[in-house]
Amino acid sequence: MKIDLAKPQQADFHLFECRVNKNILNSFFAKRILKDAYTEERAQFLEALMQSAREGHLCMEAPAAPDLPNLEAIVKQGNRYYLHRNWTLETHILEQIQRLRGERQPLPPVDLDTISLLPAQKKAVQNAFENSFSIICGGPGTGKTYTAATFVRLFLKQQPKAKIILAAPTGKAASHLQSVLGMEIAAKTLHRLLKIRPGEMNLFSNWKIDADLVIVDEASMLDAPLLAKLLESIGSGTRLLLLGDPDQLPPVEAGSVFREIAAHFGTQLEKSMRTENSEIHRLAASVNRGEWTGNCLSWEFDRHLVHKLYEKLDPKFSWEEPNPEEALCALNRFRILGALRAGPFGIDALNEQIVHEMSLKIRPGQWWTVPIMITSNSLDQDLYNGNCGVLIGKSRGKIVLRDGTAYFPQKIPYKLLPPFEIAFCLSVHKSQGSEFDQVLALFPEGSEHFGKEAVYTAITRAKKGIEIAAQESILRTMLAKHSGKTSGLTARLLDNLV
Secondary structure (H helix, E strand, C coil): CCCCCCCCCCHHHHHHHHHHHHHHHHHHHHHHHHHHHHHHHHHHHHHHHHHHHHCCCCCEEECCCCCCCCCEEEEEECCCEEEHHHHHHHHHHHHHHHHHCCCCCCCCCCCCCCCCCHHHHHHHHHHHHCCEEEEECCCCCCCCHHHHHHHHHHHHHHCCCCCCCEEEEEEEEEHHHHHHHHCCEEEEEHHHHCCCCEEECCCCCCCCCCCCCEEEECHHHHHHHHHHHHHCCCCCCCCCEECCCCCCCCCCCCCCHHHHHHHEEEEECCEEEEEEEEHHHHHHHHHCCCCCCCCCCCCCCCCCCHHHHHHHHHCCCCCCCCCCHHHHHHHHEEEEECCCCCCCCCHHHHHHHHHHHHHCCCCCCCEEEEEEEEEECEEEEEECCCCCCEEEECCCCCCHHHHEEEEEECEEEEHHCCCCCCCEEEECCCCCCCCEEEEEEECCHHHCCCHHHHHHHCCCCCEEEEEEEEEEHHHHHHHHHCCCCCCCCCHHHCCCCC
16 A cells, blocks of 8 residues: 555554654665665665565566665666565575476376366366466356365375365465365464464475375465465475465565466466356456446445444344354354555444444343454464454443453353454455455545455455445546556566576
8 A cells, every 4th residue: 555645644644654654764774784885866766675575565676776786685686676585585486386397296197078177177177187386266156166176086086095285374264165175184274284383484494294285275365475485395296286366455465476376377267157146256357357337335434334334234132142153154144344444434443333332232231242353373272363253242231352252163261362353344355265145345535545456355255245335436546556566476487587
C-alpha cells in the first residue's frame, strides 16, 4: 500500500506515523552503508530501495540509478537492485527449483485415457508423474484438489507404501486439503512440517522432509523465505506438488513468487466444475480482466455501518451453553471481509464495535459466542497462525472475552491461548485458505491503494453468494491496478541467470 505522506487522514494516523518512522529508518540505513561516499542523490536512491523492500518487493528496477560505490549490502544485476538478503533468497529459490527440475525421476507411464479428467487436468497429472517439482494452478472450483487426488491414487498404485504428507500455510487449509482428498494422509501446517519456530527460518540446512510425496495447498500464500525453506527441504527422491491460485493476493511479506513460478512450471485449470457458483466464477473472471460487471450494495460508510453488519451477523444469545461443534460449523456459513485493518471502517474497529453491540444487548446469565483467529504459532497448543475457532462464555452483564473458553475444535482455556484477534470480520489477506457459503466484502475509501487481486480474493472466498459494499469508482480504481511484487525471478528464469 502506498500512502500520500502529504495528506495523512485522521483515520489512518497511526499508519502514517509508522510510515514516518520507517522513513527515518530508511535514511539511517542509507547513511550507515554509504559512510564517506554519502551524497544526497545516493542516499535518496538507497532510501527508496529500502522502502521497496519493506513493501515486499525483492528488488527495485532502476534504469537510471546514480553511480554507487561497491556496497556489500547491495547487489546489482542489470537494472535491478537488491538488498543482499533478498538477492540471496531469490537466488536460493532459483537454485532449488533448478535442482528439483533436474531430478526428473519420471514414474512409469500411466494410461489417463480411461480416467474422467479434462485435458488440462490430464496434463497436470502427467506433469506430476514426469517431474519431481510440479504445480497445479486454478481458481476455486477448477478441480485442483480433485486432480491432485487422482495423481495420489495413481501414485499409490505404483508405490503402495509411499509416505505422503499434505501441508498448507494455515491449519485450516491443511485440514481442508485432507478432508477433500478423502484419504488417511497426515496433514500439517508448513511451519510445523518444516519445524519453523516463530522468528526463525534457518535456511541453508541439510535437513530434508522424510516423505516420498509432499503436496502443499494454498501455495499463493508462500512468501519468498517460506518457499525457499520448503524447496531446500525436498530431498532427492521426494516429489513436491504445489496447488494454488496465482490470481490471489500476494503475501504481505517478501515476494509474489508463486505467481511467477506458476507461469513457468504450472498447469492452469480454467473451467469451474461447480455449478452452484457459476455467477461467482464469472464475476471473478471479469475482475481478473480488469472489468466490473457486478452490483454494489448502496451502503454508506458511516456510523450506521456497524448496525447493518450486526443485523447481517445476527449473533445469537442463549440461556443454555452453545454446542461448540455447531458454533464452529456456523463460522463457514457467513463471513465479513474487509480490505483495511486500520481506520473507523477497518476490520479491527468493526470487530470491537460488533462485540460492543453484543454487550449492549446480552442479558446477565446468557451465553455468547465470538469467533476468533489465531495470529501466532503455538506448537504446545497445536495452534497456528490462521486457525479459526470460537470463544464461548457466560455474560455477567457484558461480554468479557477472558471469561470464555476456546474451541478449535480442541478445548483450550483462555489463559493458554496464543495471541488472537476477533474474527467476525476478517482481512481479505487473512481470509486466504478459507471458503464461506456467503461473503460480504467491504471496500471503504482507502481500499483503492490495493489492486484487483484484493477484489478477486474476496469474491473467490464465497461458495454460494457474494455481496460487495463499495463505491464503484473505488472498485474500478482497484481493478486498474496490479498487486504484484517486483522481483528478478522471471527474467532470471528466462535468461538462466542464477
